[in-house]
Every structure is written in structure tokens, then in C-alpha cells.
Amino acid sequence: MNRRQIPLLRESLTLVGFVILNITLICVFTFYPLIQGIQLSLYQWDFISPFKTFVGARNYVRMFNDRTFWQIMRNTFVFTFSTVSLTVLCAFGLALLLSLPLRGREWTRGVVFLPTLLSGAAIALVFNYILDDRYGMLTQFLRIFDIKSPSFYTDPFWAMVGIVVTMVWKQAGYGAVILIAGLQGIDHTLYEAAAIDGAGRRARLWYITIPSLAPMLLFVVVTGILGAFQSFDIIKVMTNGGPINATNVLVYNLYERGFVNFEAGPAGVLTVVIFVIMLVLTILQLQVGARNNAV
Amino acid sequence: MPSNTRPRISLPLMLAYSAMAIVVILIGLPLIWMLFASFKQTDEIYRMPGTFFPEQPTLMNYPAAWNAVPFGRYFANSVITTVAATASKMILALFCAYALVFTKAPKWLKDGAFLLIVAALMVPSQVVIVPNYVTMSMLQWADSYQGIILPNAATAFGTFLLRQYCLGLPYEVVEAAEIDGASHWQRLWLVIMPMAQPALVTVGLFAVVSEWNDFLWPLIITNTNEMRTLPIGLYRLYQTEGLQNWGIIMAGTVFVVAPIVLLFVRSQKFIIEGIAAGAVRG
Numbered sequence: 001m002n003r004r005q006i007p008l009l010r011e012s013l014t015l016v017g018f019v020i021l022n023i024t025l026i027c028v029f030t031f032y033p034l035i036q037g038i039q040l041s042l043y044q045w046d047f048i049s050p051f052k053t054f055v056g057a058r059n060y061v062r063m064f065n066d067r068t069f070w071q072i073m074r075n076t077f078v079f080t081f082s083t084v085s086l087t088v089l090c091a092f093g094l095a096l097l098l099s100l101p102l103r104g105r106e107w108t109r110g111v112v113f114l115p116t117l118l119s120g121a122a123i124a125l126v127f128n129y130i131l132d133d134r135y136g137m138l139t140q141f142l143r144i145f146d147i148k149s150p151s152f153y154t155d156p157f158w159a160m161v162g163i164v165v166t167m168v169w170k171q172a173g174y175g176a177v178i179l180i181a182g183l184q185g186i187d188h189t190l191y192e193a194a195a196i197d198g199a200g201r202r203a204r205l206w207y208i209t210i211p212s213l214a215p216m217l218l219f220v221v222v223t224g225i226l227g228a229f230q231s232f233d234i235i236k237v238m239t240n241g242g243p244i245n246a247t248n249v250l251v252y253n254l255y256e257r258g259f260v261n262f263e264a265g266p267a268g269v270l271t272v273v274i275f276v277i278m279l280v281l282t283i284l285q286l287q288v289g290a291r292n293n294a295v
Numbered sequence: 296m297p298s299n300t301r302p303r304i305s306l307p308l309m310l311a312y313s314a315m316a317i318v319v320i321l322i323g324l325p326l327i328w329m330l331f332a333s334f335k336q337t338d339e340i341y342r343m344p345g346t347f348f349p350e351q352p353t354l355m356n357y358p359a360a361w362n363a364v365p366f367g368r369y370f371a372n373s374v375i376t377t378v379a380a381t382a383s384k385m386i387l388a389l390f391c392a393y394a395l396v397f398t399k400a401p402k403w404l405k406d407g408a409f410l411l412i413v414a415a416l417m418v419p420s421q422v423v424i425v426p427n428y429v430t431m432s433m434l435q436w437a438d439s440y441q442g443i444i445l446p447n448a449a450t451a452f453g454t455f456l457l458r459q460y461c462l463g464l465p466y467e468v469v470e471a472a473e474i475d476g477a478s479h480w481q482r483l484w485l486v487i488m489p490m491a492q493p494a495l496v497t498v499g500l501f502a503v504v505s506e507w508n509d510f511l512w513p514l515i516i517t518n519t520n521e522m523r524t525l526p527i528g529l530y531r532l533y534q535t536e537g538l539q540n541w542g543i544i545m546a547g548t549v550f551v552v553a554p555i556v557l558l559f560v561r562s563q564k565f566i567i568e569g570i571a572a573g574a575v576r577g
Contacts, residue, residue, distance in 0.1 A: 032426070
């Protein structure tokens with residue numbers, strides 16, 4: 001009796017009261033900026049002058065006709081693709097290894113996971129020192145074999161290699177932890193049945209482990225893409241987008257256009273471009289995820 | 296499982312242990328290199344075949360780094376912003392998750408609020424820096440604590456995680472408390488908060504790590520030494536010391552990394568289980 005008489009209004013007010021701060025902050029600092037970003041992309045402005053000049057789609061036209069922009073898109077793709085594929089491979093290998101009944105594997109899992117939690121700026125400095133072509137660890141190690149270390153600061157190719165390696169070192173443990181949880185969730189009777197049917201080690205990996213792990217692998221791939229796409233601190237500290245834009249990616253470029261060159265318009269265009277790409281990726285993830293669940 | 300009865304240590308097992316050792320070395324080496332370098336004297340760092348272990352260990356790099364840039368101030372700023380943003384995230388997420396699960400508000404209202412949370416999950420924080428910077432300068436909050444903290448004070452991710460956790464809690468307990476006359480406020484603090492503690496700790500740990508390491512936003516929104524946080528300060532140290540003195544720079548790096556390593560050693564179980572749970576449920 002009593003329960004049915006609880007006034008709906010009071011419950012609604014409680015709900016609103018409890019969620020209002022969280023949702024207001026999210027609206028002000030997450031949703032409103034999207035609208036504001038679109039707006040900025042239509043103006044010419046230096047962040048300081050009280051007047052913004054409306055230029056319509058001109059910022060977009062100029063951006064898409066700029067060869068540097070397409071180089072940055074290419075860099076972003078190369079960086080994201082190599083980081084994610086290497087991260088997933090390493091994470092998968094680590095997960096298989098650390099799921100074996102080995103002594104000390106819990107401790108090793110901890111060691112593997114630790115880099116994910118550390119400051120990207122700090123890690124970037126450590127790798128800067130390791131890859132320093134005069135005094136770094138790598139160059140000293142290579143000297144034993146009389147090999148000259150490549151220059152990670154001045155060679156465009158090796159600069160990209162440097163930031164990719166750093167990212168993979170930092171991220172692989174995250175994927176590994178998720179895949180370990182996934183491996184633990186696989187039904188053991190599947191393996192036993194397969195073994196009875198005479199399936200070898202490789203067949204079991206291909207036909208049981210990988211398909212059962214597919215949703216987790218997808219999750220690792222998607223979070224990896226989003227993470228690589230958004231990485232800034234490592235690039236800022238290690239290469240500053242250089243040499244000659246070789247490691248300049250979208251998010252770094254957003255920072256550069258906005259806060260080094262003070263061009264609000266192009267920064268707004270990049271805000272929109274990055275958001276659209278992220279949105280497409282997220283929708284793809286949801287669709288693939290839904291299909292996986294349906295099967 | 297059939298156990299190996301013949302040789303105690305088989306070849307595959309040896310391979311697996313070797314692989315594990317290699318993994319530990321590959322992951323650990325950069326951190327050990329950092330730590331050892333921070334104990335090396337300058338001439339040892341620039342010696343020409345170099346050393347791995349510090350030959351004449353010194354602690355001098357630490358005070359040198361601490362005094363080269365105002366690290367004390369950076370440290371205080373990092374602690375203040377991390378604690379404030381973390382506390383805010385935990386409280387707001389708890390309130391929001393409780394309301395979404397345990398109030399009897401109409402469904403459309405709850406679904407609408409939840410939809411906003413889920414939609415916010417899709418907007419990465421890097422996308423919104425330019426407009427947020429404009430907002431903050433308009434409010435005259437650039438280079439202030441509220442400027443650093445406010446855009447990070449709410450959490451869609453934490454709310455999502457806590458809501459999923461609350462959905463798994465026994466509803467009868469809340470009903471029992473309601474029949475006993477407990478208000479929503481009491482139910483939230485006395486019934487749900489203790490039960491949701493594991494998820495709450497996970498949300499808190501994630502917040503601490505992401506605030507402590509945050510680089511892009513503090514880099515943009517601060518422009519004086521009074522307001523810079525540790526990662527930005529470390530970057531300043533790198534810029535002032537340049538490629539001149541790796542020993543001092545590595546000592547500064549230890550300042551930034553050590554607190555998180557300690558936190559991780561203390562709460563490893565929570566963090567790793569939280570990650571795995573987030574992936575399985577999310």
C-alpha cells in the first residue's frame with residue numbers, strides 16, 4: 001500500500017538533485033565544447049582580440065587543401081596502426097604466457113601492468129635518455145657489437161619508431177590484463193573436448209582461444225586505437241611533432257595550432273575532425289560489439 | 296589435470312620461465328635505468344664507455360633537481376588538484392549512480408540521464424581542450440586551481456562503472472532500509488556506500504592515476520610556476536636542463552613516478568581487478 005503512494009514527484013526531484021552536479025559539469029565541459037568547437041571552426045580568431053571574424057567554411061577549405069594536413073592524417077594513421085597492432089600482439093603473447101601455471105606469474109603481471117599507470121611525460125623522458133644517440137642505453141649496448149645507433153631525434157623514420165616503441169611499452173600491459181581475464185573466462189571443457197577429438201596445440205589456439213577471446217581482443221583494439229589517437233604527452237616530450245612534422249599527429253597538431261600559433265579557427269576545424277573520426281570509430285565498435293553478442 | 300611425473304622441470308616449462316624473465320627485464324629495464332641514472336654523478340653519465348650500475352652512487356641529483364625548478368610547489372599543486380578532482384569524481388559518481396539505480400523516478404527521466412552519461416563516454420578529453428580553454432579564460436580562471444580541476448571534476452566513466460556495480464547489489468537491502476524509514480540520503484551513505492566500496496575504490500584509483508599524470512590540460516591552462524603540476528614541472532626541468540644533465544632529469548622523473556609506484560604496490564589487486572571487471576562488463 002505504502003509503496004504505491006510514494007509521490008513520483010519526490011522521487012523525481014531526488015533523482016534530479018543527485019545527478020544535477022555531475023550532469024551539469026559534463027554538459028558544460030564535454031557537450032557544450034563540441035558545439036563551441038564547431039562555432040570556432042567558422043571564425044578567424046587569435047584567442048585575444050575581442051572580435052571574431054566570420055569566415056564560413058574557409059578554415060575547412062584551407063585545411064583540406066593543405067598538404068601538411070594530409071601528412072598529419074597519414075602520420076596519425078601510421079602511428080595508430082603500428083602502435084595498436086604491436087600492442088595487441090604483445091598483449092596477446094603476454095596474456096598466453098602469464099596464464100600458464102608458473103610460479104611468480106602474479107608478480108610478473110603486476111610488473112607488466114605498472115607502465116600503464118605511469119606519467120607519459122616521465123616515461124617519455126626516460127625513453128629520450130635511453131634512445132639518446134650519444135649517451136643513451138641503446139647506443140652503449142649497440143656499441144658492444146660495433147653498430148651505430150640510429151638518431152631518434154633527427155631521422156623522421158626513427159623518430160616515429162621511437163614514439164611507437166614507447167607507446168607499446170607503456171600500453172601492452174593494459175591489454176594483457178584484459179586478455180588474461182578473458183582467457184580465464186573460457187570454458188575449460190572446450191579444450192578437453194578438442195583434445196579428445198585430436199586437436200593439436202595450434203588448432204586449439206585458432207579454433208577455441210582466439211574466437212572465444214574475440215570480444216576482448218576487439219575491446220583491446222578499440223581502446224588501443226582511442227588511446228593512440230589521443231596520445232599527446234609522449235609525442236610532446238619526445239619529438240615535439242618533429243623532425244619536420246614527421247611525428248605530428250592530429251591531437252598534437254590541435255595543440256600546436258591552438259596554443260602555439262593561437263589560431264582558434266584551424267584548431268576548431270581539428271576539434272571537429274578528431275571528434276568525427278572518434279565518433280565513427282565508436283559507432284563501428286558498438287556495431288561490431290552488438291554483432292558479436294548476437295552470435 | 297594430469298601432472299608431469301617424469302622430469303620435474305620440462306623443456307616447455309623452462310622456455311616459459313625464460314620468456315617470463317625476458318618480459319620482466321624488458322619492462323623493468325627502462326625503470327631501473329632511470330633509477331640508476333638518478334644516482335650517477337655527471338661525469339659518469341657522460342663517460343665513454345658508459346656504465347649501467349652507478350659506480351660512485353650519489354644522492355646529489357635529488358636536491359639538485361628539487362632546487363632547479365620549484366618542485367615543492369609543483370608537488371603541492373599536483374596533490375591539491377589530484378585530491379580535489381578524485382574526491383569530486385567519487386562523490387558525484389556515487390550520487391549519480393545511486394539515483395540512476397535506486398530512485399523510483401519515471402523511467403524516461405532515468406534513461407535520459409543515463410544516455411547523457413553514455414554519450415559523454417564517447418567524447419575524448421583531448422577534443423574539448425580548445426573550447427574549454429576559451430571558457431576558462433572568459434571566466435578568468437586560466438592559471439588557477441579551479442581552472443585545472445573543474446573540467447576533470449565530473450566523471451562519465453566512473454558513473455558508468457558504479458552504476459553497473461550497483462545494478463548487481465541486492466535490491467531487497469535498500470527496500471528493507473526504506474521500510475525502516477531511511478531517507479534516500481541515509482540509504483545512500485549507510486547502505487549503498489559500504490556495499491559499493493570496491494567499485495568506489497576502483498573509481499578513485501583510476502581518478503588518482505589520470506589526474507596525477509594529466510599533461511595536456513595543465514600544460515595549456517597553467518602559465519606560471521605557482522600553478523604548474525608535477526608532469527609540467529618535470530617538462531620544464533627538461534627544458535631548462537636540456538640534454539645537459541640526465542642525472543638530474545632522471546631524479547626529477549623519480550619524483551613524478553614514485554608516488555604512483557607506491558600506490559600501485561599497495562593496491563595492485565584493486566587496480567587489476569577493476570580493469571578486468573570494467574572490460575568484462577563494459
